[in-house]
Amino acid sequence: MNNSIKFLKLTLVLVASFTITSCVQDDDYTVPTSLGDEENLALESLLTNATEVSFDYAKALYNSDPNDDGDNSDAIPFAVENAIYVKGYVSSSDQTGNFYKELYIQNSAENPTSAMKIVLDQTDNYNQFNKGREVYINLTGLFIGEERTGSGIITLGGGTEFDQYGGTVTSLNFNQIAQKVLRSGITEEIVPLVVSFSEINDTHVGMFVQIDDVEFADDLNGLRYFDPIEVYDTSRTLQVCNGFNYDEFILETSSFADFKEYLLPTGNGSIKAVVSKTYDASSYILALNSVDDVSMDGPRCTLASTIFEERFDDAVDGTDLDTTGWTNYAEAGGELWTEQVYNSNGYAEFTAYGTGNSSNIGWLITPGIDLDTYATETLAFQTEHAYPDAGHDALEVLISTDWDGTTAGVTSATWTVLEFTSSLEADFESWYTFTNSGNIDLSSYSGTGYIAFRYTGSDTSNLNTTMHVDNVAVFGE
Structure with missing residues (x-):
């Protein structure tokens, strides 16, 4: 999740280059049925005149430590000049307010091997970039780097800024979104990648994953997803019985999430969420797209003797x-x-x-x-x-x-x-x-x-x- 200072959600402005008609999908949210002539033509031109590269190739273009001295203050986001693009599938959704001005995309709808983050200067992105939507990112003229120096989350941005901590990428503006983030007419079901807590690493950041046999920590009974004394995000501990002790992980919920006042489930089961990092990048977290992805109705696990x-x-x-x-x-x-x-x-x-x-x-x-x-x-x-x-x-x-x-x-x-x-x-x-x-x-x-x-x-x-x-x-x- 983006933990930077958050403003009230803005109403998404739809411009003529996205002539959108819509229908209701699963009685949940509206998604476009027509991409509009300009977007279709832009995508056709991209596929004809540019070369597709892998996520890993694009991410490797950025060097967070060019002097190889362990100091990221000399980091410079990579400016893409060649005609290249990546294809991916949206794994996050801001429909519930738990993500803010960001998209995560992964390189496959099932069994992904890489993922990336895109920062966008617009809200309610789920109307345009619904979860599972196949998107093509025209990298020409964009920047590959980090939104916060040293985070390790490789991010696509529309510009750069520099301070004493190094260079970072800034959000794509509305025109850049229209020109660079192109949808196809395909929406795939994102099949969660089943992992254990101990397996999660930088590769998984941005992926939609599933953890089984999981429950909230014993001392959280009666609490809610969000702690009202917090300002931005609340961390809640998840645990999995591992013999004689617990493997633990953090679920982070935004103050803007519409499910923030829901009580935490008290049973054991599964959770599906997007892997991200804390604001200071000190640890991995899970972030929910929706509480519909939490199923914890079974009996709690018991530690072995x-x-x-x-x-x-x-x-x-x-x-x-x-x-x-x-x-x-x-x-x-x-x-x-x-x-x-x-x-x-x-x-x-x-x-x-x-x-x-x-x-x-x-x-x-x-x-x-x-x-x-x-x-x-x-x-x-x-x-x-x-x-x-x-x-x-x-x-x-x-x-x-x-x-x-x-x-x-x-x-x-x-x-x-x-x-x-x-x-x-x-x-x-x-x-x-x-x-x-x-x-x-x-x-x-x-x-x-x-x-x-x-x-x-x-x-x-x-x-x-x-x-x-x-x-x-x-x-x-």
Whole structure:
């Protein structure tokens, strides 16, 4: 949503270049049935004389950090001079007032892979650019950049402005809208892209998505979408049960939304919304087109019972890890797993860097875990990395039910590799960002189980990625 200072909605002025007749679609809102001769001719000319490019190609034309110094104040929106255009489908709607002077478009009505934002100096855009409308954006003479420097939301604008924070794009005026944002006669059903909270990233900004098995946070019962003490937007926490804890996300509602006084649903179900960001771009949010896209009538989810949990909260920075019940064993080389603390958070670390060893194999093994109490048991943990070595998977996670609990018996026990999402796999180039392993099913194992984190590397072969492990838990249902 656009969180800039918002004025009262203006009545949309329809000019002669958009000779519009209309009909009622689904008894909901009016959409044009005739695009008008001028718009049709403009679209025909665009398709004949310009070249279609992908969303990703167009977005890549803008460089938010041209000096590659982490400072966006030198950002300059890209001025398009070539005869190119993009084709997309409108994913947002301002009919309910939850979007303001903006459109989001995605590159496909179903299974989109990219999306963009367009800022427009007009309101009630749903009458002209209804959700699902196929649109062709003539990029010639427009600017590609950000509406707010550093937001990461690539936006199409009609002009530019500059301040101490860098260059940004400004809204298309009415004439630019008429000349550059051209509709076809096609309106497609926008099929929501089903994602989980943890999967949402910059790629999804502007897409119409669906989250399943979701509910509003427990402490929001009896509250409404909008908090009357707020001025512009209200954030409400959504949650999804993830074993022993919740995955959380924010739904943001504008003070102009016509559903702002509706009570939040208290059940569990699904929500369909557009992915956006907070005003300061610090986090992703969801923004509703309509409360009709919220279906939460089912029973609320229940967290699983925790069988085992270790957060390394008692870690002593820079010491060999000696957490009670855990086994810390060096199979090759002299390096052991260590305890580290950063910003008051403790975690386990292993790296081959600086050891001087040609081979480092370090085991970190949990205490015994009872796998017979519940019908199903699930393992989850987090990993992060630094100094990654391309093609080197430094960390394996394994399970054994026949280990005798001694260091002498580690290599002779039967260990089975468990598949998990590693931080190296999730984002190889992103350092020091904890990644959830995903829920790992242990229901096929019985008796007493041991989970091992095994690091393999070499200092002399430059295979010395740093790996961190934290928040290890097994839960049962």
